[in-house]
Each structure stands twice: as structure tokens, then as C-alpha cells.
Amino acid sequence: MQHRELNEIAPPGQLTLDATIDCWAATTTMQHNRRQFLTAASLALSYGLITRLVVSQERKGTRVILLGTKGGPRVGESGRSNPSTLILINDVPYVVDCGYGTTRQLLAVGVPLNRLRYVFITHHHSDHNLEYGPLFYNAWITGLPVRVDAYGPPGLELMTRDFFNYMKFDIDTRIVDEGRPDPRRLISAHDFNKQGVVLVNDDVKVSACLVRHPPIKQAYAYRFDARDRSVVISGDTAYAPELAEFAKGADVLVHEVMYLPGIEALIKRLPNATRLRAHLLAAHTAPEDVGRIAAQAGVKTLVLSHFVPGDDLSITDNQWAQDVRKHFKGQIIVGKDLMEI
Numbered sequence: 001m002q003h004r005e006l007n008e009i010a011p012p013g014q015l016t017l018d019a020t021i022d023c024w025a026a027t028t029t030m031q032h033n034r035r036q037f038l039t040a041a042s043l044a045l046s047y048g049l050i051t052r053l054v055v056s057q058e059r060k061g062t063r064v065i066l067l068g069t070k071g072g073p074r075v076g077e078s079g080r081s082n083p084s085t086l087i088l089i090n091d092v093p094y095v096v097d098c099g100y101g102t103t104r105q106l107l108a109v110g111v112p113l114n115r116l117r118y119v120f121i122t123h124h125h126s127d128h129n130l131e132y133g134p135l136f137y138n139a140w141i142t143g144l145p146v147r148v149d150a151y152g153p154p155g156l157e158l159m160t161r162d163f164f165n166y167m168k169f170d171i172d173t174r175i176v177d178e179g180r181p182d183p184r185r186l187i188s189a190h191d192f193n194k195q196g197v198v199l200v201n202d203d204v205k206v207s208a209c210l211v212r213h214p215p216i217k218q219a220y221a222y223r224f225d226a227r228d229r230s231v232v233i234s235g236d237t238a239y240a241p242e243l244a245e246f247a248k249g250a251d252v253l254v255h256e257v258m259y260l261p262g263i264e265a266l267i268k269r270l271p272n273a274t275r276l277r278a279h280l281l282a283a284h285t286a287p288e289d290v291g292r293i294a295a296q297a298g299v300k301t302l303v304l305s306h307f308v309p310g311d312d313l314s315i316t317d318n319q320w321a322q323d324v325r326k327h328f329k330g331q332i333i334v335g336k337d338l339m340e341i
């Protein structure tokens with residue numbers, strides 16, 4: 001088990017090829033790989049992200065990287081981006097949720113955007129889908145060579161079509177003017193409306209479990225069973241014993257968490273959000289209950305993510321974890337953006 005902080009800031013001169021070039025060599029030539037790196041690096045630089053990219057010694061296996069850990073739709077200044085989790089299986093990216101900032105976070109961990117292949121949306125709150133269309137657009141404009149498959153609750157197919165209408169002028173212009181392929185043929189959106197197996201390929205079986213996130217009825221957790229590891233992402237949910245059953249024996253459970261004293265402080269800062277308190281309590285999980293779920297599931301490692309509130313810097317890691325520990329005796333990781341588990 002390894003987890004590393006990947007968000008160390010490197011001086012510009014240290015953004016070197018040798019630290020990054022070995023990420024994505026499996027199926028490409030060295031020349032192509034160098035071009036991919038340069039594209040990613042120049043985009044990262046153009047976004048002002050002077051960030052050390054992921055150093056990957058081994059290309060096989062299953063890696064989990066937290067891209068965005070701040071629950072809720074507000075874009076904060078806390079150092080936490082909006083929700084998204086990356087699972088790399090044999091170097092193929094599986095992106096779970098597309099909160100605002102997902103594109104930039106993928107670049108920050110050294111994933112070239114044109115390597116996008118699979119996207120999973122847990123539910124249609126905007127902190128989970130706001131950048132769904134733009135992420136695909138950014139992959140297309142970076143030279144996406146293969147089709148992207150996207151999975152989510154009902155509404156995803158419509159949202160995909162609506163996004164292309166929203167961007168119709170630009171897309172149609174670039175197809176003619178720049179000779180680009182039609183992006184509408186490069187994505188397949190798949191709605192599903194019941195739990196069960198969502199995807200099976202040579203590397204992984206992905207299944208979904210209905211969770212409790214009122215008033216949204218179609219909210220799911222995902223489980224990735226790869227050859228070497230099993231990883232469960234809770235999505236947004238209130239305490240849900242069925243999730244513990246779904247996560248049984250997983251190596252890693254990434255679970256959302258809500259800190260009640262922080263909620264009270266949050267409500268005070270948002271005078272118009274009179275219903276927000278009731279929504280949060282009904283739709284999210286307190287630390288003690290997160291511990292119960294992890295213990296019932298018997299997972300090895302519990303990762304806290306989707307922090308609510310996610311931009312209150314006065315809440316310490318220990319405060320997030322202390323009530324979890326009452327029930328769960330395994331490894332607890334208080335998630336940070338760009339952390340690898």
C-alpha cells in the first residue's frame with residue numbers, strides 16, 4: 001500500500017522530461033509519447049500549473065488518485081477542487097465524477113487529456129457533472145484518438161446531446177476550419193437506471209449500487225474489481241448499510257463525509273440557505289457512520305473524500321477522522337487533492 005503526496009510544487013526548471021516521460025509509453029512510440037508529454041506540459045504551464053507530474057515506475061496495476069475532494073458546488077479557495085476521483089487500471093484512466101476543475105486536476109497528475117477513455121457519473125448534482133461536457137471537449141480538442149464511454153444515471157445521454165448543442169457553433173466551425181473529427185461520434189453515453197454490472201472489460205468489472213441521496217433517487221456508488229485491487233467510490237450518500245454489503249472485502253473504500261459542527265458554521269455563513277441544513281443532514285454521512293460502513297464492509301483502507309464542508313480550513317484532519325475511528329480499526333486516510341492511494 002502506498003500513498004504519496006503528488007502536489008509538491010517544483011521550480012520551473014525541475015519540470016523535466018525524465019520525471020514524467022514514463023507515464024504513458026505502453027502503446028505509443030517514444031516520439032509520440034514525447035509529443036503527448038509536451039502537450040500536457042505546455043497546457044499545464046499555460047494554466048499556470050508548475051506542478052510535478054506523476055512519476056509512474058510501474059504501468060500495470062490499479063492506482064487511485066483523488067482529483068477533487070471538496071463536496072458541494074461552490075468553487076472554493078481551500079486547496080480542494082470539486083469532486084472527482086481517478087482510477088488508473090493498467091494506465092487506462094477511469095474518471096469517476098467530473099466536478100469543476102477535473103480537467104486541470106488530470107493535467108496536474110500527468111494524465112494527457114487525449115487518454116480519456118471511461119467516465120462514470122454517480123449522480124446529477126452539479127458538483128459531480130458540471131465539467132462532464134467540458135472534460136470531453138478538452139479531450140477532443142487535444143486529439144482524442146478513441147471513443148469515450150460515459151456511464152451514469154438517466155439524464156446523461158440527454159446532457160451529452162445538450163452539451164453538443166451548447167457548443168454547436170464552435171464544434172461545427174472547427175470541424176470545417178481545422179479538419180477535426182466530429183466529436184459527437186467520439187463519445188457514447190450510457191444511461192442506466194438500476195444497480196448491477198455497468199461495464200466489463202479485460203481489466204476490470206465495474207458495478208453500481210443504489211445509495212441514499214434524497215431528493216435524488218438515482219444516485220450510485222461504483223465498485224471497480226480489477227485483478228489486483230478492488231476499489232469502491234461511495235458517491236454522495238446518507239448512511240446506507242447496503243453500501244457496506246456492496247463494498248464487502250474491498251481493498252479501498254473512498255467514502256464521502258460530513259462534519260456536523262462544520263455544517264453549523266457553514267449555515268451561519270450562508271444566510272439564504274435555510275433548507276441547506278436539512279438537505280445536508282438527510283443526504284450525507286457523519287464520520288461515525290462512515291466508520292460503521294467501513295467496519296461492516298471489512299475494507300482494508302478507508303479514504304475520506306467529498307468533505308462537507310470542504311472549504312473550512314479550521315477543521316483538522318484529526319477532527320475529520322476521530323469519530324470514524326470509534327468503529328473502524330483499519331487504515332484511515334484523510335484525503336487531499338492529488339493524493340495517490
Ligand SMILES: [Zn+2]
Nearest residue numbers: 071072127236
Ligand atoms: Zn456532492
Ligand SMILES: [Zn+2]
Nearest residue numbers: 123125213236
Ligand atoms: Zn450530491
